Amino acid sequence: MSKQTTGDVDLDETDLELLEYIESDFDVSLETLSDHLELSKSAIHYRLNKLREDGVVTGTTADLDPLAFGLDMVALTQVTVVHESGYSDALGARLSAVSGVEQVYYTMGDVDFVLVVRVQDREQMNDVIEEVIAIDGVNQTSSRFVMDEIRGDEGTVENLREDALEALRGGD
Amino acid sequence: MSKQTTGDVDLDETDLELLEYIESDFDVSLETLSDHLELSKSAIHYRLNKLREDGVVTGTTADLDPLAFGLDMVALTQVTVVHESGYSDALGARLSAVSGVEQVYYTMGDVDFVLVVRVQDREQMNDVIEEVIAIDGVNQTSSRFVMDEIRGDEGTVENLREDALEALRGGD
DNA sequence: AATGAAATCGACCAGCA
DNA sequence: TGCTGGTCGATTTCATT
Numbered sequence: 001m002s003k004q005t006t007g008d009v010d011l012d013e014t015d016l017e018l019l020e021y022i023e024s025d026f027d028v029s030l031e032t033l034s035d036h037l038e039l040s041k042s043a044i045h046y047r048l049n050k051l052r053e054d055g056v057v058t059g060t061t062a063d064l065d066p067l068a069f070g071l072d073m074v075a076l077t078q079v080t081v082v083h084e085s086g087y088s089d090a091l092g093a094r095l096s097a098v099s100g101v102e103q104v105y106y107t108m109g110d111v112d113f114v115l116v117v118r119v120q121d122r123e124q125m126n127d128v129i130e131e132v133i134a135i136d137g138v139n140q141t142s143s144r145f146v147m148d149e150i151r152g153d154e155g156t157v158e159n160l161r162e163d164a165l166e167a168l169r170g171g172d
Numbered sequence: 173m174s175k176q177t178t179g180d181v182d183l184d185e186t187d188l189e190l191l192e193y194i195e196s197d198f199d200v201s202l203e204t205l206s207d208h209l210e211l212s213k214s215a216i217h218y219r220l221n222k223l224r225e226d227g228v229v230t231g232t233t234a235d236l237d238p239l240a241f242g243l244d245m246v247a248l249t250q251v252t253v254v255h256e257s258g259y260s261d262a263l264g265a266r267l268s269a270v271s272g273v274e275q276v277y278y279t280m281g282d283v284d285f286v287l288v289v290r291v292q293d294r295e296q297m298n299d300v301i302e303e304v305i306a307i308d309g310v311n312q313t314s315s316r317f318v319m320d321e322i323r324g325d326e327g328t329v330e331n332l333r334e335d336a337l338e339a340l341r342g343g344d
Numbered sequence: 345a346a347t348g349a350a351a352t353c354g355a356c357c358a359g360c361a
Numbered sequence: 362t363g364c365t366g367g368t369c370g371a372t373t374t375c376a377t378t
Contacts, residue, residue, distance in 0.1 A: 009240050022234040026198065030354065043364055045355070050363090054270060056240040061233060062194040064328045068181050068228040069340060073326070076277060076286055078191050089320075094323040099333045105248060106320040107289075114248055114316075116324075128332070144286075148261075148278040150268040152288075156236045156243070161271045161299070164292050202372065215346050217373070222345090 009054050011168055014039065016157060018047060019056070023155040040111050070120045074146035079113040079132060080139045088112065091137050098135075100128040118144070181226050183340055186211065186331060189229070190219060195327040198232050230307035242292045250306060251285040252311045260284065263309050270307075271298040289315070 011019075014037055021028050021036070029043040051057045053101045066072070081091055088106060092159065095113055096104045103116040115132070119125050125143075132141055160168075183191075186209055193200050193208070200211040207215065223229045240243070255261055260278060267285055268276045275288040287304070291297050297315075304313055325331045331338075 019234070019236060023236055023299060024231075024233060026232040026234050026264050040365065042356095042366075043352080046364070047231060049355090055237055058235045058237045059196075060198040061196060061232045061235055061327070062191070062198050063233055064195055065227055065230045065329055066232040067333060068226070069336065070333075074277070076279060091313060092320060092322050096324045101324040102331060103324055105246075105318045106220060106322070107316045107318055109316045111316065112236055118328075118331070119333065120339065124333055135292070142280045144281045144283065146277045146279050148264060150276040150278070152268045152273040152275055153271070155233070156238055156241060156290075157292070159271055159274060160241060160243075161291065161296055163296060163299075164241065164243070164265070166174070167292065212347060213372080214348075218346070221373095294370095 001085045002004065009056055011056070013169070015047060015056075016165070016168070018044065019051070020155075020157045022048070022057070023157055057101050066118060071118050071122060073119050073125060074149065075125060075143045076146060077115040077117055077132065077141050077143040078111040079115060079141050080110070081112045082139045091135070094135050095132060095138075098128060098131050100124060101132075122131065181228055183228070183270045185341070187223065187228075188337070188340070190216065191223070192329045194220070194229070194232075195329055202274070238290060243290050245291050245293060245297060246299060246321065247289045247315045248318060249287040249289055249301065249304065249313055249315040250283040251287060251313050253309050254311045264306070266307050267304060267310075270300060270303050272296060273304075288291060 018033065021033060033039075033044045034041045039047075048057070081088065081093065083123055092104050092106050092113065095101060095115060100117055100119045101115050102118045105114040105116075106112065107114055117125065117128050119128060129141055129143060132138060139172050189209055190205065193205060202216050205211075205216045211219075220229070251267065252262065256342055264276050264278050264285065267273060267287060270290045273287050274290045277288055278284065289297065289300050291300060299341045301313055301315060304310060309335040
């Protein structure tokens with residue numbers, strides 16, 4: 001079964017440390033974790049399973065270098081939609097289905113969607129934009145090229161604010 | 173050593189299939205991969221190592237559910253900087269160091285940076301914005317709340333456009 | 345680049361606090 | 362519920378092709 005997490009999980013310090021390790025590198029051996037967290041290998045394994053069952057860990061993935069595929073062109077594309085066109089859920093899905101579109105944000109305010117588009121060159125970028133415009137309900141687009149991108153940190157846990165951690169430590 | 177990939181890697185069909193599997197789920201067993209790709213387990217393993225050495229696979233990570241940490245508020249924050257303030261690299265780094273900032277895009281055009289901010293509540297969001305404004309060289313900010321986010325697909329490989337794949341298959 | 349065998353490591357289980 | 366220790370199965374490594 002896929003357990004829904006609505007924020008009501010209680011994690012202790014050890015869990016947080018564990019998550020911090022595996023979020024940035026899942027290849028760490030049980031032994032390494034065992035040493036650093038001062039817990040037996042079995043205990044680590046037990047906690048990892050629990051974190052997965054609780055839905056805290058949703059999966060494990062290999063990170064690929066976009067540059068290895070020649071994907072060195074990134075743009076943020078703002079998309080406004082005609083508001084008569086019904087539900088935006090379906091539109092978001094259609095936008096995300098366009099190949100080259102990496103991420104879709106559905107936003108409040110004057111702009112309705114923001115897309116992160118990653119492609120190899122200008123020609124492909126043009127194709128993506130044209131494909132987006134052709135989608136029924138899309139009004140207009142405006143793109144800005146990304147010169148550089150920086151990840152805020154190594155991930156969710158490291159990125160949590162102190163006050164957020166406090167709340168977690170308090171239990172549910 | 174960390175090998176630099178500048179796009180000049182040649183991947184065959186098997187590599188691409190392999191990457192497609194492990195990018196969405198690194199927990200697939202060698203046996204499963206061996207069956208689907210019709211290759212011995214050792215051969216799969218050999219290729220996986222090679223892909224890592226070549227820098228195509230940059231690492232493996234556990235994906236965490238932000239909701240499990242109560243992180244259900246997301247905003248896109250546009251940041252303009254005073255252009256006298258020297259190099260933007262340092263500024264980007266400082267922005268990314270603000271806890272709550274998940275991603276930083278350095279963009280061309282009238283807006284200089286776009287931040288993806290993920291926090292637990294409005295109060296934390298305010299704190300992040302204040303912290304950003306306090307950074308030397310930051311001029312003004314404008315935030316839009318994200319109501320929903322959709323990943324374009326299960327990742328880089330699946331997301332590659334057909335023409336991009338063609339280029340890869342051609343070798344370098 | 346791929347194979348099969350040997351060594352190493354991780355997954356699972358029964359039992360315990 | 363969380364942990365231990367041991368067993369089995371999977372993965373990693375290596376000599377060989």
